[in-house]
Amino acid sequence: MNVEIAGLTRRFGRTQAVAGVDLEAGPGVFGLLGPNGAGKTTLLRMLATVIPPSSGRLRLLGRDPGGYGGRRQIRRRLGYLPQNLGYYPGFTVAEFVEYFALLKEMPPGRVPGAVAAAVERVDLGDKARAKLRTLSGGMLRRVGIAQAIVNEPDLLLLDEPTAGLDPEQRVAFRALLRDLGQRATVIVSTHLVEDVGAACSQVALMDVGRIVFHGTPDELTGRAEGTDAAGDAPLERGYSAVLAAARATAGARS
Amino acid sequence: MTAATAPARPAPPRARRLPPAAGPARLLGIELRRSPMLWLLPVLAVLFYVSTYRPAMGNPPFWNIRGGMIQSHTMLVFAPLLAGAGAWVGSRDGRRGLADLVGMTAVPRWAGQVATWAAATIWAELLYLAGVGVLYAVTARQGAWGGPLWWPAAVGAATVAASCAVGFAAGARLPGRFTAGLAALVVFLALAGGAFAIQDNATYAQIWPLNVQGPFPPDSYGIFYPYLPDLAIAQVMFLAGLAAAALGVLGLPAGAGSRWLRAAAAAVTVAGLAAAGTAIGLAGTARVEPHGIVIPALHDAASDRPVPYTPVCSRGAVPVCLQPAYRAYLPDVTAALGPLLRQLAGLPGAPARVTQVVVTTVTSARENGIGFGGPVISGHPPVLYLPLSGLTLPGEGNTPAASFTANLRGQYGTAIVNDLVGLPSGSPAGTGVTGVNFELGPRHAAQFAIANALDQVLRLTGPWSVRPGARPPSRSLPAGTGANGAAASGSGTLAGSGAGAGSGAGAGSGAGAGGGAAPSAAQQQAAVDRFAALSAAARHAWLLTHLAALRAGRIALSEIP
Numbered sequence: 001m002n003v004e005i006a007g008l009t010r011r012f013g014r015t016q017a018v019a020g021v022d023l024e025a026g027p028g029v030f031g032l033l034g035p036n037g038a039g040k041t042t043l044l045r046m047l048a049t050v051i052p053p054s055s056g057r058l059r060l061l062g063r064d065p066g067g068y069g070g071r072r073q074i075r076r077r078l079g080y081l082p083q084n085l086g087y088y089p090g091f092t093v094a095e096f097v098e099y100f101a102l103l104k105e106m107p108p109g110r111v112p113g114a115v116a117a118a119v120e121r122v123d124l125g126d127k128a129r130a131k132l133r134t135l136s137g138g139m140l141r142r143v144g145i146a147q148a149i150v151n152e153p154d155l156l157l158l159d160e161p162t163a164g165l166d167p168e169q170r171v172a173f174r175a176l177l178r179d180l181g182q183r184a185t186v187i188v189s190t191h192l193v194e195d196v197g198a199a200c201s202q203v204a205l206m207d208v209g210r211i212v213f214h215g216t217p218d219e220l221t222g223r224a225e226g227t228d229a230a231g232d233a234p235l236e237r238g239y240s241a242v243l244a245a246a247r248a249t250a251g252a253r254s
Numbered sequence: 255m256t257a258a259t260a261p262a263r264p265a266p267p268r269a270r271r272l273p274p275a276a277g278p279a280r281l282l283g284i285e286l287r288r289s290p291m292l293w294l295l296p297v298l299a300v301l302f303y304v305s306t307y308r309p310a311m312g313n314p315p316f317w318n319i320r321g322g323m324i325q326s327h328t329m330l331v332f333a334p335l336l337a338g339a340g341a342w343v344g345s346r347d348g349r350r351g352l353a354d355l356v357g358m359t360a361v362p363r364w365a366g367q368v369a370t371w372a373a374a375t376i377w378a379e380l381l382y383l384a385g386v387g388v389l390y391a392v393t394a395r396q397g398a399w400g401g402p403l404w405w406p407a408a409v410g411a412a413t414v415a416a417s418c419a420v421g422f423a424a425g426a427r428l429p430g431r432f433t434a435g436l437a438a439l440v441v442f443l444a445l446a447g448g449a450f451a452i453q454d455n456a457t458y459a460q461i462w463p464l465n466v467q468g469p470f471p472p473d474s475y476g477i478f479y480p481y482l483p484d485l486a487i488a489q490v491m492f493l494a495g496l497a498a499a500a501l502g503v504l505g506l507p508a509g510a511g512s513r514w515l516r517a518a519a520a521a522v523t524v525a526g527l528a529a530a531g532t533a534i535g536l537a538g539t540a541r542v543e544p545h546g547i548v549i550p551a552l553h554d555a556a557s558d559r560p561v562p563y564t565p566v567c568s569r570g571a572v573p574v575c576l577q578p579a580y581r582a583y584l585p586d587v588t589a590a591l592g593p594l595l596r597q598l599a600g601l602p603g604a605p606a607r608v609t610q611v612v613v614t615t616v617t618s619a620r621e622n623g624i625g626f627g628g629p630v631i632s633g634h635p636p637v638l639y640l641p642l643s644g645l646t647l648p649g650e651g652n653t654p655a656a657s658f659t660a661n662l663r664g665q666y667g668t669a670i671v672n673d674l675v676g677l678p679s680g681s682p683a684g685t686g687v688t689g690v691n692f693e694l695g696p697r698h699a700a701q702f703a704i705a706n707a708l709d710q711v712l713r714l715t716g717p718w719s720v721r722p723g724a725r726p727p728s729r730s731l732p733a734g735t736g737a738n739g740a741a742a743s744g745s746g747t748l749a750g751s752g753a754g755a756g757s758g759a760g761a762g763s764g765a766g767a768g769g770g771a772a773p774s775a776a777q778q779q780a781a782v783d784r785f786a787a788l789s790a791a792a793r794h795a796w797l798l799t800h801l802a803a804l805r806a807g808r809i810a811l812s813e814i815p
Contacts, residue, residue, distance in 0.1 A: 050354045068512040075360040086351030090288045099284050103359035103366060108276035147355075 001026050001059075002155050002185035003047065008056035009209075010042050017042040019209035020056070029181035031200035031217070032189040033239060038206040040189040041083050044157050047187065048080040061154055076105050079153035083160050083189075085144040089133035093124055093143055096132060100147040118150040121176060123169070137164040145173070149180065156186045162195055174199040193235040197221075205242050212246035278369065281361075285373035290346075294339050295381050298332065302385040305331045310389055314647050315396035316579060318476030321403035322466040324386055325410050329464055332410075333417040333445060336378055338438030340421025343374045348429025362511030364519060367426055367504050375418040382414050383407075399579035400561075403476050405486035406466060412493035413463045417441060419497035426504055460485060460547060461492050461537040467546045477579050478612035479545030480557040485537070487552050492533035498526030545612065565609070568592075571599040574608040576642075583658075586648055587640075590659035594667050594712050597790060601797050603674055603805070605631055605638035612641060629666050631673055638670065667714035668705075675701040675708075676805030700809040703778055704797075707785035711793075781811045788815060 003025040010018040018039045034040050045051050046058065049065045061077055063070040088096060098115045106114060119128050122142035132140065141164045148156060162170045177199040180186050190196065196203050197217050205213035205220070213220060217235060224237035229244060231237035306327045313319045344367070347353045357363055390402045421437040451459035459465075467475050467485065475481045505511060505519020540549050545558070565575040568588040572595035576584050591608065598604035630639045645662055648655040677698060708714070785793065796815055803809050 045354065048354070048358050050358045072360050072512070075358055078358070080355065080358055082351075082354045084351050085355065086347075086349075088288065088346070088350060088352075090290070091284070095284050095288065099281070100355070100359065102277050102281045102284075103356065103361045105277065105360040108280060111280070 002061050003187070004057070004059040006057040008043070008046065008058055009054045010039075010046060010051065011054045016209055018046070018053070021206075021209075021211050023204065023211060023214070025185050025187065025202065027181065027183060027185055028201040029177050029186045029188060029199050031196035031203040032187055032206065033191075033193060033196060033203060034189075034206035035243065037208075039209040040206055041159055042209075043206070044080075044159050044187065044189055045082075047155070048078065048157050049074060050080075074155075076151070077154040078104075079148035079151060079156040081144045081148040081158045081161055085140070087132045087140055087143065089131065091132050092129050093119060093132065093135070093146070094128040096143055097146045097150050101150045104151045106151050114150050114152070118146040121149065122146045123172065138166060138169060141165055142169070145176075152184075154184050156180060156184055157189075158186065159189045160191070161188060162190065162192060170195070193239055194233065197233075197235045205239065207243055207246050208250070210246075213242045277361075278365070281366070282369050282373060285370050286376065289370075289373040289377055290343055291339055291374040291377040294335070295377060298335065298378070298381050299385070301331045301335070302328060302381070306385065307389055311392070312652065313650050314582075315393050315398040316477065317390075317393060317398050317400050317402050318481065320389055320393045320398075321406035321476070321481075324389065325406035325413075325466050326464040328382070328385065329410055329413045330445060332378075332382065333413055333463070334438040334442035336414060336417040337421035337424075337441035338434040339378070340371070340374060340418035341425035341437035342421075342434040343370060343418075344422035344425025344427075345429035345433050346370070346425075348426075349431065353429075357509055362505075362515050364505035364510040364515060367422075368501060371419060371422045371501065374422070375415050378414050378418055379411060382410060386410070399577075399581070400476065403481050405481060405483045409463060409486050409489045409493070412490045412497075416463075416493040416497040416500075419500040423500040423503055457540055458534055458538045460540045461489060461534050463489055463493060465489070475546045477561070477577060479560055482543075482546035482548060482553070482557055484549035484552040485540065485547045488533045488536045488540075488549055491536075492530050495526040495529030495531075495533060499523050499530065500526070502526055571596055572605060572607060576610045580610060580642065583642070583647055586655050586659050587642070587662065590662040591667065591670075594663070594670065594708075594714065597708065597712060597794060598670070598674060598797075601674065601794070601801055603631070603636055603801070605670070606635035608638045608640050610642060611639045612643065628669060631670070640666065663712075663714050667712065668709055671705045671708050671714065674801070675705045676807070677701050677705060698807065699778060699811050700781070700814060701804055701807070703781035703811060703814055704785060704804060706778075706782045708793075710782065711786045711790075777811055781814045785814050 001024045003023060005021055005023040008018055008021045008023075009016065021039075021043060032040050032043070042051075046053050047060065049060070049071050052066070058065060060074045063074050065071045065074050088099075091099065094115055097118055098111055101111045101114055101118075102108070116125075116128070119125055122145050124139065124142055124146065127135065127139065132143065135143065141161070145158070145161060148158065162173055165173060174195060177186055177188065181199075181201070188195065188200065200217060203213070203215065203217050203220055204211050213223070220238040220242065221234040222238065223245075224231070224234060224241045227237075227241045227244070229237045229239075229241035231240050306323050309327060310320050310323045313323070347356050356366060359366070386407045393402070420441065421434070424437045424440075425433050445462075445464060448459060448462035448464065452462050452465055465485065467482070499522075502519045502521075502523030502525075505516055506523065508516075510516055510519065536549050536551055539551065540547050542548075543558075545560075563578055566578050566581045566584055567573045567575040568584055570588070570592065574584065574588045574591060574595075576587060580587075587608075595605065595608070599606075628644075629641065631637070632639070642662075645658065645665070646653045648658045785796075788796070792815070797804075800809055800813075
């Protein structure tokens with residue numbers, strides 16, 4: 001298993017952003033769904049070793065990220081696309097991707113080829129020498145994906161990766177996800193359930209810091225059966241049904 | 255990223271064998287290509303031209319002056335600006351929303367930050383060194399004597415690095431849109447505070463990075479004496495320590511790197527603080543010597559020996575010899591002092607030669623700073639030791655040669671005459687000839703008249719005349735001497751030396767060397783006019799005969815031809 005989580009929590013002062021998450025994930029594309037404030041981004045930041053958990057057990061790629069040595073090994077094999085990715089306006093696309101390839105301690109000899117491949121995979125080959133300040137929001141998002149995959153990571157964490165992409169690019173991105181998921185664990189946090197349906201083999205749904213559903217997209221769709229959950233697509237109705245059930249249970253407990 | 259073709263992942267390229275340092279070097283290469291400091295370089299170039307190059311060209315082509323301006327003028331504008339730029343660069347990841355992404359990479363965060371700082375600093379240093387190179391190259395082409403001073407340039411380079419480091423650390427720790435401006439302001443205020451501290455003679459404040467050699471005139475170091483690097487060494491140590499401490503602080507947070515790396519960062523921080531503190535302590539032991547600031551622990555006694563040189567001399571009855579760095583000013587100095595020297599040549603006590611010196615005396619007073627003596631006549635045969643440090647040289651700040659010669663004649667010519675005719679000196683040691691701020695008694699009336707006459711005919715202090723009852727501009731009549739010649743003070747200095755018979759009689763009457771009242775202004779002026787009306791040869795002949803008696807106060811006004 002590339003991701004092993006048990007009882008993971010994270011607090012920010014009095015706010016409990018992640019409240020006891022258990023999760024295991026191997027190779028494949030894993031969708032992380034949930035409403036705003038559910039704790040998806042906080043969970044991804046812990047998985048990306050940006051922030052440490054407040055409590056719980058976390059193992060990534062078979063290593064404990066609590067120690068610096070393990071964390072450094074994990075980071076070499078990790079790709080991460082934050083929800084709000086900034087950029088250096090003066091860098092070119094290739095320089096930006098190369099910069100992060102070097103920061104991920106890729107062997108220098110492999111960097112030029114890996115950069116070119118990553119840029120091609122996000123369909124920005126003709127923009128490789130363009131300055132980032134000249135790119136559109138969708139293109140910048142693809143640059144962010146390129147820097148995340150440049151080191152061919154074994155664990156790829158993508159927070160809202162399709163935000164800003166046009167439909168054509170989104171379709172292409174799903175294909176890319178499926179390809180990456182053949183050998184790596186790809187965790188995609190998104191609000192767009194159609195992305196999950198099209199690309200993910202597993203899906204988890206978070207609400208108020210907890211995972212309230214874990215299964216396949218089909219199982220999530222099945223949760224809508226026999227309910228009057230709202231939604232235009234079957235997966236959306238399953239999403240709504242699970243959330244409604246979880247909130248009802250939580251309300252009954254309180 | 256087309257839907258149909260995207261899954262076809264390209265074959266991983268074969269890795270080329272590169273040295274282990276290739277990764278950091280390439281990281282630095284990207285930072286160098288895209289450093290925001292590049293945008294600042296034209297501004298820095300313009301500021302260097304305005305603050306240093308242009309003023310330097312308005313000064314004599316002396317290596318010490320040019321070097322000193324590099325350290326003081328350049329850094330006054332560069333340091334705040336570079337601190338601001340460093341803060342802007344340091345806050346980049348925070349401002350751009352990239353802190354998460356760069357914080358989770360395998361390369362220690364500290365190493366990445368140091369690479370970013372290094373790129374910005376390298377550009378700033380390159381521009382600074384290019385400016386220094388241009389300025390020194392032009393100075394060399396202007397035929398400056400001696401060689402360039404590298405220590406002031408080194409202090410400047412250290413100031414550049416320290417300013418960038420302090421600003422960078424501030425920006426990295428406190429990223430925000432106002433951090434850059436605040437960093438620039440703080441550094442500027444620190445420099446301004448250093449200027450005030452050093453004016454208060456605080457020895458620790460000598461470490462102030464803009465301080466070249468304390469209050470010394472430029473020719474005291476690097477021309478007559480070797481440049482003393484003591485203070486510069488302490489300054490470089492201080493600035494390097496400051497830079498190390500600022501950068502080391504960035505490696506202390508938990509996410510900055512491994513335990514060993516953080517320990518190294520802590521060691522760098524401590525070493526930097528120790529170096530800076532030691533440098534301040536060393537500055538506290540500094541003492542002022544006639545040729546620069548000496549820090550005993552850093553001092554090399556060999557640098558106390560004057561720089562050997564062969565002087566350049568004018569031809570004439572009284573040769574004027576200058577340090578070869580001043581070769582261009584020999585005609586002006588000769589023109590200023592020549593008429594006076596020719597008039598006095600051969601008289602007992604008159605200088606047989608003029609030799610330029612750096613300073614004659616150094617006096618240090620807590621409240622008044624450092625004082626330097628003026629010209630001194632001493633030795634057998636007498637030699638006039640002439641410092642030029644206090645004068646504005648021709649071409650300096652658009653000063654015309656005529657102004658320089660007038661100043662030299664006015665300030666030093668009158669002093670030479672005073673000394674020769676025996677007017678007491680106002681200098682504490684009794685050997686200097688500048689200033690006559692003392693009370694004259696009637697016994698000095700003849701000396702006073704002769705000095706004024708020479709002053710007048712040689713135009714030492716410019717065209718002037720003595721009106722009855724008025725005091726001439728260059729020499730004051732004795733305090734308490736009224737216009738009618740009556741001694742009003744009853745001072746003991748008057749006893750036995752007054753001119754006149756105590757009657758306030760008219761010009762030329764009864765002026766003697768005995769006691770009594772001082773002569774009137776009219777009597778004084780008449781004597782001045784009489785002597786000034788003589789031919790140069792007649793004046794010289796009279797002085798040759800009577801100078802000893804005149805100096806002894808035994809000549810009365812009426813005896814002046």
